Amino acid sequence: MSTELRSRPRNRFRRRLVATVLVFVIVGTAAAVVGSQQGPRLRDVSYDAVGLVSRPAQRVILTANQAVERVSANEVTVRPAAAHTVTSSGNTIAVEFAGPLAYDRSYEIRVAGVRAPGQRATSDLRASVRTGSTDVLALVPGGAGTPDRIVRRSLDAGGATTVYRAAGISEYVRLGRSLVVVTGTDAGSAVDIVPLAGGVQDEDAPVEHLTLPTAEGRVTALHAADDGASFGFEYADTSTGQSRNVGLYVVDMTGTHLPTAIDASGKPRTGAVPMSVGQWAYVPRTESALVRTGGDDLVLVDMSGRTDPVRLGSATYLHGFVGTGTTAVVETGTGIVRLDLTDGDRTALRAPAGSTDAAYLGRIAQLTDDAYLRVVGDVRPDGTLAQRIVRVDGDRAARLPVSVPSDASITAVCPSPNSQFVAVATKSATGSLVSVVDATSGALEASVGAETVDWCSALPSGDEVG
Template sequence: MAVIALLGAGAVGLGFVSAAQGPRLTSAEINIQGTTTRSGQRLVLTANQSLAHLDPGSVEVTPAADFEVSAEGGSVTVRFTDLLRYDTEYTVRIDPAVGLYTGASSELAYRFATPDSDVHSLLRNTGTRADGSDAPDQILRHRVSGESVNEAVFEAPRIQQYAVVDDTIAAVVIEDSSPSLVLAYGPAGSTTARIDTGGASTVRDLRGAPSSDLLGYVINGGADPGGRSYNNALFVYDFTDSSAVPTEIRGIGGAPLPVIDWYFVPGTTSVLVQGIDLQLYLIDSLDVASVEPLGQHLQLEGFVPGTVEAVVSDPSGDSLIDLLSGDVTPLELPQADIDPLLYPGKRSVLSDRSFIRVYDEVDFSTTPSSVSSSIWITDRTWTRELYRPSAESSRIGDFCVSPNAEFLAVEVTSEGVPDDYDLILGYSNTTTYFVDIADGVVAGGMAGFLPDWCG
């Protein structure tokens, strides 16, 4: 009996210890890839017991990131309201986490690392081979962390434009004065295939949608099997379609739709198309009969990073079109506090309160006059210079924002000589620099121009 009593006492003691333990983390769920491409990603932490009321102040994210938090039962959902930084380890800590029935507290912590980002560029006129012939153009790959720099992933004699879809490079290659759309797979394009463009005289606006395995492009000239000539026709190629036949994007009732501009809607299979009548259409590229008119707008400027809100400009002002709800909201951006003698150029909208713009300053005291460029960022209450080339003679050709709005890719040309390519003109001595939007620090660079972030 003494032995039985002792065992019984031990069992009671173990039960007391178990009851006194605070909550422990049993699982965590998050879309790691989505944290740098779409805002609003959720981290769901699940504990082994229901939690008492959770004070939002007990939740901490390191390094700092904007978030919202909610809890139900044993689950805590942390919703990141902004995009996260590339190649960064984040720690989410809940302290204290209090058990609903035991009152015991503990700390719950979870760590995850966001992915790095590859960015590509086009390097033309790479020099001369030993036999005197021209070296091929190259598409280069660079990792933002700097682990790989200027790694050639595709080569061809004359590359007009390119796009990247996962591990595939799509390039418009000029062969015998005619464009050919080439798909390249494997190391340095060791395996290639071609997409039939119907004898098109030009292929332009080549863009990829990696999240949907889609490629899009606009062609002129050539003809369909029925003999109809293509007039700024948009085609979408689905890499998951075994037929390998591109689909023409048409308008209402299947009518031909000549295109001025177009974009893939981020994270979807849909395209946003601007016709020559300035009418916008939202069309699912996998269900081309689904055509939704969105009204006429003078200019389509792309999307606010991490959203499906399209930025449009009209003489009456700017607007945001939410492609999920269809709502159109006036975009009332702040005025830039900038020297009025500076000439405004390309603009990228970061949110409904901030934007980035390139400005040119012309010095008429020289013959010929000289131009210098700089990039400025404007928020509700301030404007500051974000980037200026180190050499006064250098010129900013183009810039674009990384998908997570962390960096700018800035094309800088230093006394470059223009090449003879049609549609997209390039310059020798062009380097693409990566500028941290938060502080203007140059995080690295790579040879060439046309970074694929600009697609």
């Protein structure tokens, strides 16, 4: 009797255990059947909203709930259309865009016919991504007794925020989470590296005062590499009261932060006589710089010194770069060409009549492979210049409807990183103004009473051509 009573609880336990296991098996089997019938499902989407609008080769990563078979490019559709490539591995699909996307816009990504290995069922994965907006850093000159200011102006909100203030600011450039700021006069300059927090000067972190090559010198033509690894400038030793050893210097932010001369051969070398410079700028998204020397030679210089310089012939003016960065627009004694920086090949720039039939021909601001802007102008009877901006698309040239006051002159036209907008800097007797306009329609997006914006620092230094 007692043995029978003891066995009953054990039997009930076994029956419950078996039932529970059966339930799990049934549920698991059902889930597997449902999964095989439904196909993979989207589990996660990751991307950098700011990177998508400021740099090429940015990716949107789609993660499925299980491994998927290889996905080809023709199975992925992006709306609005944007050039892209596709790679897949395991349960992830990477959509990589050839160039920066438009600001503040939704993009729909559809991956058709996704299949898990060994399964018949397919499914479509759909994701929506929203790109970031943009802002500009502008230099606002101070009045009597007030310092100059570098301000941040967002294009999707009114007003401006002061990022940094100091007397005698002449140039500045973004460098990762810092600003490099040049202050002073023609007789002597100072270079400061200003840490930022929340987009403005970090008051709790010290400002780094750069040690310049000589006791006194003038700093001009400041540029920074896109990755923040280095910046460079032209430097003239003014310690004797005259400008001597004028040339190119680089500051390696991964090293000692001491300016190092780029010597005549195109290599960084401590204590060397620097390479003479007519114009220069970093090639977008690289640590290489394109330099037009004082003798009009073109040299592609690796500012890190890891690779040898490349001689690319000669040029009389550097206009800028095509968005991908592998092509430069340069002026020669016979015309304007597109220079392939990978092989030195030169092709004539398309220049329809509407872009060249004027007395004044300014700098070319390249937007895409086929489109660019150029400032042109005619001389008025009183001797002043009536300027206008022309947009060239292939073999067609038309005026970009941007209003320029009759008493103002255009000092710069600077494309945004994705070429969607351009900053038009003007100067008149009453002050300076930067207008940010749509690069296609000319519609005004924002304006700020400033001399320049940081988009202009991507252009080679040098005066406008005429």
